[in-house]
Amino acid sequence: MKRKFLSIIAAALVGSMMIGSTVFAADSSTTTNTAVESILNSPAARAGETPYAVPTGNNKGTATVEGVKVTVDYSNAVKEGTETLVPANNVDTKAVAALGDYMSSRISGGVRPLKQPICVRFYSAGQSLDEFGSLPQSVGVGNQYDGRTATVFIRDTKTGVVTELSVVITNGKLNFSVSKPCIFDFVIN
Incomplete structure (x- = not known):
């Protein structure tokens, strides 16, 4: 129940940020937003059970989106962000x-594990960045797909340009990188 409640709060905060809100931004240099800090530092976020891929000690973070x-x-x-x-x-x-x-x-058939595409944003000091460096993504798809090829479609949210990548699934994971705000989806061939 507590996890579900935190997930709902986190999703609501992220959703409000996506439409231009400055939820993470403090009103002045003397105020802080401890509610958001609490969510980001919560055990659920640290365990990768929220939409926030909070960096941990190994410079990686895990998020869960629709399972x-x-x-x-x-x-x-x-x-840092x-x-x-x-x-x-x-x-x-x-x-x-x-x-x-x-x-x-571009493609017909195949398996689409996602119910819908995933939107990626990167926040640092309360601001959404347009360029955030190359951030490798490792998407869990299941070991039953090992050795199969997937086509990843990444749509830049600013320009609308779609990039296609052909990726071989290894150890149940689909690995690719993003560097700008985008939405992505994929098809396993």
Whole structure:
């Protein structure tokens, strides 16, 4: 019950940030937002059970989005911060539709483990960054797909440009990198 409550609060905060709110920004240099700090430092966030991929001691963080675990490597981040991953339909339904149309035009068949694309943002000191360095993503898809190839579709949220990557699944994980705010989805061939 407590985990579900924290997940709901975290999702609400992320959702409000996605529409331009400055939830993480303090009103002045003398105030802090301890409620958000508490969520980010909560055991659930540290365990990767929220949409926040909170960096841990090994410079990695894990988030869970609709039951899918995504681990982020912060080694190449341009600043200290936290990546958020949320269902893209909660953020931009037009971008999701455009990505879906693009995917349909490029590939048919295959397995789509995600119910909807995932939206990626990176926040540092309360600000969403347009460039955040190359952040490797490791998406858990299951060992039954080891050795199979997946096509990853990454749509830049600013330009709308879609990048396609062909990735071999290893140890039940799909590995690729992002460097800008985006939405991604994939098909396992």
